[in-house]
Amino acid sequence: MKYLFALIFTVISISISAQHTNLLLGKNYNQNIIKEVYNSDDNYHTSFKPIIKSNLNLSADSIVENKYSTNYKGWFLRKTFQEHLFILKGEDYKVTASPIINLSKGKELVDSKSTFTNTRGYLIEGHLGKTISFATSFAENQSIFPNYLHKNIKTDKIVPGQGYARDFKETGFDYGMSSGYVSYRANKMFAVQFGHGKHFIGDGFRSLLLSDNTFNYPYLRIQTTFGKVQYTNLYTEFMDINYFATHGVDNKDQMGYPKKYMSSHYLSINATKKLSFSLYEAIVWRMNHAPGSSGFDVNYLNPIAMLRPMEFSINSPDNVLVGLNTKYKLPFSSYLYGQLVLDEFSITDLRAKNGFWANKIGYQLGYKMFDAFKVKNLTLQTEYNYVRPYTYAHHNPEQNYAHYNQPLAHPLGSNFSEFLFLAKYSFKRFEIDGNIILAKYGGKVLNDPTSYGNDVYFSTGNYAEEEGLVGMGSGRPSDFGIEMYQGNLTTINYQSLNVSYIINPHTNLKFKLGVTLRDAKNDDGQMQTKFINFGIMSDLFNHYYDI
Numbered sequence: 001m002k003y004l005f006a007l008i009f010t011v012i013s014i015s016i017s018a019q020h021t022n023l024l025l026g027k028n029y030n031q032n033i034i035k036e037v038y039n040s041d042d043n044y045h046t047s048f049k050p051i052i053k054s055n056l057n058l059s060a061d062s063i064v065e066n067k068y069s070t071n072y073k074g075w076f077l078r079k080t081f082q083e084h085l086f087i088l089k090g091e092d093y094k095v096t097a098s099p100i101i102n103l104s105k106g107k108e109l110v111d112s113k114s115t116f117t118n119t120r121g122y123l124i125e126g127h128l129g130k131t132i133s134f135a136t137s138f139a140e141n142q143s144i145f146p147n148y149l150h151k152n153i154k155t156d157k158i159v160p161g162q163g164y165a166r167d168f169k170e171t172g173f174d175y176g177m178s179s180g181y182v183s184y185r186a187n188k189m190f191a192v193q194f195g196h197g198k199h200f201i202g203d204g205f206r207s208l209l210l211s212d213n214t215f216n217y218p219y220l221r222i223q224t225t226f227g228k229v230q231y232t233n234l235y236t237e238f239m240d241i242n243y244f245a246t247h248g249v250d251n252k253d254q255m256g257y258p259k260k261y262m263s264s265h266y267l268s269i270n271a272t273k274k275l276s277f278s279l280y281e282a283i284v285w286r287m288n289h290a291p292g293s294s295g296f297d298v299n300y301l302n303p304i305a306m307l308r309p310m311e312f313s314i315n316s317p318d319n320v321l322v323g324l325n326t327k328y329k330l331p332f333s334s335y336l337y338g339q340l341v342l343d344e345f346s347i348t349d350l351r352a353k354n355g356f357w358a359n360k361i362g363y364q365l366g367y368k369m370f371d372a373f374k375v376k377n378l379t380l381q382t383e384y385n386y387v388r389p390y391t392y393a394h395h396n397p398e399q400n401y402a403h404y405n406q407p408l409a410h411p412l413g414s415n416f417s418e419f420l421f422l423a424k425y426s427f428k429r430f431e432i433d434g435n436i437i438l439a440k441y442g443g444k445v446l447n448d449p450t451s452y453g454n455d456v457y458f459s460t461g462n463y464a465e466e467e468g469l470v471g472m473g474s475g476r477p478s479d480f481g482i483e484m485y486q487g488n489l490t491t492i493n494y495q496s497l498n499v500s501y502i503i504n505p506h507t508n509l510k511f512k513l514g515v516t517l518r519d520a521k522n523d524d525g526q527m528q529t530k531f532i533n534f535g536i537m538s539d540l541f542n543h544y545y546d547i
Contacts, residue, residue, distance in 0.1 A: 020133035020183040020191065021125050022050035023060055025200055025212050026540045028433075028507040031379065032067050033060045035370050038203075039333050045230040045268045047278050047325050048223075049200040052183065052191055055225060061506075068429060068505040084506050095126035098507045100139055104535020108146045110528050116172075117143040122538065123507060136180035137540075144172040148518060149545060156405045157241065160544055161198075163404075164241070165216050179216050193221040199234065201266065202325055203337040204366040204383050205420055206410050209323045210264070211278050212542055213411045215268045215404040218495060227340060232266040238284070238403035242457060246397075246464075246471045260399060262287045274329040284399050285318035319399045321392070334369035341409070343391045343401075355482045357453075357460070362387030362414070381422040389415040389442065389453020389482055395461045397472050402456050411547045415453040415485065416441035429502040431510075437494040437546050442487035446524055449474040452487025490522035494546050500539075508539040 023030050037044055042057050053060050067081075072078045079085055084096040085143035102119035121139030128134070141162070145153065150171075152160070159165050159175045161357035168174040179193020196218050201209040222233040239257040243249070264282035271277065323341040330336060341362045366383035391414040407413045418439040425432050442452050451458035451473040458473035465474070476482070498514040511534075518529040 019053045019061075019127055020131070020185045021053055021127070021135045022181070022193075022542055023053060023182075025050050025198070026508065026542055027205070028431075028539045030060075032426075033063050035379070036063055038329075038335065038368075039370060041273065043228060044272055045270065045276070047201060047203050047268060047276070047327065048232050048266055050197075050229070052185075052223065054185055054191070055223075064505045068502060081302075082506075083503055083504075092130070093126070093128050095124065096506075097122060097124045098504075098538075099123075100137065100507065100538040100540065101509070102537035104512075104534060104537060105535050106146070106531060106533030106535075108495070109530040109532065111147060113144075113147065115146060115533065117141065117533075117535070117537075121446040121535070123538075131185050133183045133185075134181065136178070138176070140176045142168050142172060142174050144169075146516070146529050148484045148520065148527055148529050151527075158215065158405050160406065160411065161213055161215060161541075162543070163541045172498070177216060189226055190226060191221075191223045191225075193219075193223075195219060195221075201278075201337070202321075202339055202364070203327045204339070204364060204368075204421060205381060206364065206383065206385050206418070208339045208341045208362050208364050208385065208387065208409050209325065210282070211407075211409050211411075213544055214402070214406040214408055217403055228270040230268040232268070233435065234262075234264045234266065236262045236264075238262060238408075239404055240398055242471065243398065246469045257351040258286075258398070260284060275326075276328075277324065277326040280321075280323040281326065282321045282401075283318050284321075284401055285396075286396075286398055301538070319394045319401060321401055332369060333371050334367065337364075337366045337368070339364040341387070341391065354480050357390060357476050357479050357482045359482075360388060360391040360393075360414075362391050362402070362410075375425070377426040379422075383418075383420045383421070383422075384418075385410060385418045387412075387414045387416055387422075388484065389486065390451075390460050390476065391415075391453075392449070393453070393456045393458065393460050395459055396463050397457050397459050407456050411544050412439060412441050413454050413456045414541045415487070417484070431502065432498070434497045435495065435546065437492070439492040439494075439547065440485060441487040441490055443490045443522060447486045450477050450487075451475060452477070453482065454487060462539055488522050488524065490520060492547060493517075493519045496546070503536070509536070511536055 007068045023033060036058060037046060037056060044056060072082050084098045086097040088095045097151040100121035100123055102117050104117045106115035108115060119139050123137045125135045153165050153173060157165060159173060162177045162375045163175045165173040165175050179197045181193050181195045181197060183191060185191045196216050198212040198216055199210055200212045201207050218237045220235045224231045238260050240260060241257050243258045262282055262284045266278060266280050268278040321343055323339060325339050326334055327337045343360035345361055346356055346359060350359055364385050368381040370379050372378045389409060392407055392409060394400045401408050416439060421436045423434045441454050443510050460476055462475045464472035495517045498512055500510040500512045503509040513534045516529060516531040520527045
């Protein structure tokens with residue numbers, strides 16, 4: 001027996017020399033690293049993000065340094081253009097720290113409105129010994145946004161993906177966001193991470209399964225990797241900031257927002273060197289969802305059991321979502337990718353093509369090419385997303401697939417389609433990127449409480465009437481004959497062009513000049529945006545301001 005314990009201890013104590021911090025989710029920050037990962041012949045699992053660095057047989061920091069390598073002499077030049085501001089290291093530890101800033105000014109030409117953003121914060125990463133790593137970041141912001149963003153923020157009470165919006169000087173908003181985590185890696189097979197942040201599932205620009213579109217949330221991530229298989233358990237806690245308003249409760253004396261939870265399993269399989277596919281299942285539930293229940297449902301902590309049969313076996317009203325993600329490598333440093341999401345569906349009604357409301361499905365198709373047409377550092381990407389009405393929504397909106405007033409998947413919610421074309425090119429420290437996004441969806445009809453399937457915070461049934469609540473809609477118009485884009489048909493034409501100069505690659509600190517053209521039309525009118533802005537910013541995180 002003592003030899004068995006010695007063997008187990010040896011396996012658990014295997015020294016892992018790599019870093020166990022995450023690759024940042026920011027697409028503009030990690031594009032050079034992602035290019036190397038996706039073009040590699042190694043057995044990488046790429047679709048569950050952020051990727052833990054020690055899952056890769058390469059040094060992310062070295063890729064960044066080699067891309068922008070210049071031997072600066074003198075402390076000031078090195079810290080400005082090449083290194084983190086603070087570096088503390090010893091024999092078995094290393095800690096780096098740098099400021100996060102965004103000082104930008106802009107002009108919305110249609111309304112002659114001046115905009116600005118003032119962000120101050122920090123990013124700290126550290127490695128303690130060979131098994132523990134940690135990271136933390138914080139940003140405090142004040143902003144005046146273009147009118148289309150201002151309108152959405154006023155309605156939703158949050159800055160997209162960045163937290164609650166407090167009023168600032170009548171026309172602006174004050175908001176802040178912090179994140180952090182601790183990673184423990186016992187060996188090459190097992191990694192555990194506990195933190196406050198966000199995740200992204202997929203190989204495209206958007207995700208129909210789980211996106212970093214929302215605000216941060218507490219999570220526990222357990223990831224097991226063995227050869228061509230990677231299995232991820234993700235347990236999260238979400239918040240419903242609409243609860244007090246819909247229930248007519250004065251929240252002045254309340255401590256925190258009501259909580260809901262998600263348990264999810266993600267199985268990724270690299271079937272061949274070219275083909276990979278992944279299966280996803282998630283369940284969202286509230287505490288006290290059943291009579292006599294007063295606590296956390298431990299059934300959903302099971303890391304292996306299928307969630308749908310479990311939900312059925314305990315007579316649960318909870319919200320279950322399943323999905324598929326796939327990627328196929330093609331020649332010319334390119335790949336096809338796609339997703340399928342199933343919330344509810346009836347095969348019989350699908351075949352009958354009768355527009356059954358509960359056929360809540362969506363799909364994604366995309367193609368991405370690195371070094372396109374043999375032009376080094378030119379990346380092209382095109383993507384199409386389609387989601388039927390009522391997907392992600394629930395009879396009880398408190399159990400919808402959303403967090404902090406935003407959908408957990410696509411920022412448009414459901415009942416939409418979208419086409420994207422994205423291009424990026426870099427030369428030395430210069431970067432240029434252009435986006436074209438064409439979207440249409442069936443939104444709310446003015447003074448009509450009917451849910452047409454776009455807003456995931458509207459009940460799919462008559463829950464508001466049953467419970468005597470407000471702001472949840474009056475349910476769907478019918479059971480059958482549900483059509484795409486029903487409701488207030490809205491079209492969005494979004495175009496942007498950005499030119500940047502990278503100052504410091506470790507924090508993606510850059511000078512950036514950007515132009516945005518946006519045109520949104522529906523039965524209520526038209527909103528045009530012609531926006532130009534310039535600033536110096538640490539471009540580390542994804543901000544989805546394009547819808």
